[in-house]
Amino acid sequence: MDVSLMRIVMIGSGYVGLVSGACFADFGHDVVCVDKDEGKIAALHAGRMPIYEPGLDQLVAANVAAGRLTFTTDLAASVAGAEAIFIAVGTPARRGDGHADLSYVFGATHEIAAALSGPTVIVTKSTVPVGTGDEVERIIREARPELDVAVVSNPEFLREGAAIADFKRPDRVVIGTDDARARGVMQEVYRPLYLNENPILFTGRRTSELIKYAANAFLATKITFINEIADLCEVVGADVKDVSRGIGLDNRIGRKFLHAGPGYGGSCFPKDTLALLKTADDYESPIHIVDAVVKVNEARKRKMGRKVLHALGAQGDGSDARGKTVALLGLTFKPNTDDMRDAPSIAIAQALADAGVTVRAHDPEGTKQAKTMMPDLTYCADPYEAVQGADAVVIVTEWDAFRALDLHRLKSAMATPVMVDLRNVYRREAVEAAGFSYTAVGR
Ligand code: UGA
DSSP, X not given: OOOOOOEEEEXXXXXXXXXXXXXXXXXXXXXXXXXXXXXXHHHHHTTOOSSOOTTHHHHHHHHHHTTOEEEESOHHHHHTTOSEEEEOOOOOBOTTTOOBOOHHHHHHHHHHHHHOOSOEEEEEOSOOOTTHHHHHHHHHHHHOTTSOEEEEEOOOOOOTTSHHHHHXXXXXXXXXXXXXXXXXXXXXXXXXXXXXXXXXXXXXXXXHHHHHHHHHHHHHHHHHHHXXXXXXXXXXXXXXXXXXXXXXXXXXXXXXXXXXXXXXXXXXXXXXXXXXXXXXXXXXXXXXXXXXXXXXXXXXXXXXXXXXXXXXXXXXXSGGGTXXXXXXXXXXXXXXXXXXXXXXHHHHHHHHHHTTOEEEEEOSSOHHHHHHHOTTSEEOSSXXXXXXXXXXXXXXXXXXXXXTOOHHHHHHHSSSOEEEETTOOSOHHHHHHTTOEEEOSOO
C-alpha cells in the first residue's frame, strides 16, 4: 500500500520534537517544527543543532534539502491545514512539589485552538500525567466547539544518544485514542513503521499516558534493583556483572537495564518517577516500590561520592581526604549526550568538594552544560590532562573514549594510581596489572 503523506506540525523543537519531526520528515511526511525560541529556530535554519544527538544533523540536513522539513516560530501559520499537530514541549518537574509542570502544554493548546481552521488531530507527545489529554480536549472544545478535533496520546520512548534508531525501529508505538478518525490519521503517520511490522498498540488515552510512566518507572526500578544487589555483592564477595547475566538470561527478566552504576539520572527517569508518585498520591493509590526507588537512587548518588573518598583512603565522613585531587571522567548522565540534568556526577563532585577535594574533570560533550552547573571544577581537554597530579581517577560515565585508556600513561601523570570505575568498564586484573588500586561497583 502507498504511504499517504501527511502535513505534520511539531510544536516544540527540543529533544523529542526535533528528533520526531526529522524522523517523520524522513518517512516522507511534510513536517513543520515550531518553537518560540527565535535563537533556536535561527540556528536550525543555519543547520546548527540545539542538542547533541548522533546522526541528527545529517538527518535534518537531508530532509531540509528535500523540502520536507521546515522550521518556524509562527505557530498560528503552521497549524492551519495540518492533519496532525504534535505537542512536544517540555514538562519539567514543577518547583516545590514534583508535579509535572503542564503550563507549556496548555499554553500550546490555547495557541493551537486559536489558530485552527479545520478538523485536525492533536497529539500529546510530551510526557504528560494521566488525564492531561482530557484537559487538552476540554480547552479545545471550549474554544472551538464547531471543529472536529480529536486529542490523542502518543508517548515517546526515545533514549538520548540512540533516539533516531529508537524512533525508526521502535519496540512498539503506543497510540491512545477512542476516536476512529484519529486512529486512521495516526495509522498513516506511522505507516512506514507499520509496513515494517513494528508493533503498534492502540489503546485508550489514559492508558497510553500511564504506559509511558509505568515503562520509565519500571526501568528505573530495574536499575535500582541491580544497584542494591551490587552493594550486596561487594560485601558478600560476589560479582554483579555475573549476577546480571545470570538473571538476565532468563527471558522473563531480560538482560537490558541491569548494568549496576552510580544511579540513574537524566531528564526522564528522575522527573517521571516523581510525577508518577504525585499521580498515585492524587488518586490515593500509592506505588510504594517506586517511592523506594526514588529514595534509594537519590541516596546512591551521594554514596558514590563517599565511595571515591574511601578509595582515596579516607575514613568516616571523608574529611581526611582534604587537599587531595580527583579526576572525573564523564560528567553527562550517560554517554553520547551533552545532557547534564540530574547527572550522578553532580552529587559526586559536590560530595568531593564538601570533603575539601579538588575536582578536575573531562567530558567529551557535556563541558558547556557542566560549567554552568559546576563552575568551580577544573575542566580539561582530555582524560590525560584531567588526571595530571590526581590522587584518583573516577569513571563516572562510560563514554567509548574511556574504554581503552592508556593505563600506563594515566598512571605516570597521576600522583597516586587509584581508579574508581563506577561503570564497570575495566577488568580488575588489567587495571591492577598496570599498577593501580581498583574499585568497581558490585565486584
Ligand atoms: C529513558 C528511557 O530509556 C526512554 O525509553 C524514554 O523515552 C526516555 O527516558 C524518556 O522518557 O524520554 P534516557 O533518559 O535517554 O531514556 O536514558 P537511558 O538510556 O534510559 O538511561 C537513563 C539512566 O539510567 C542513565 O543515567 C543511565 O546511565 C542509567 N542506566 C541505564 C543504568 O545505570 N543502568 C542501566 O542498565 C541502564
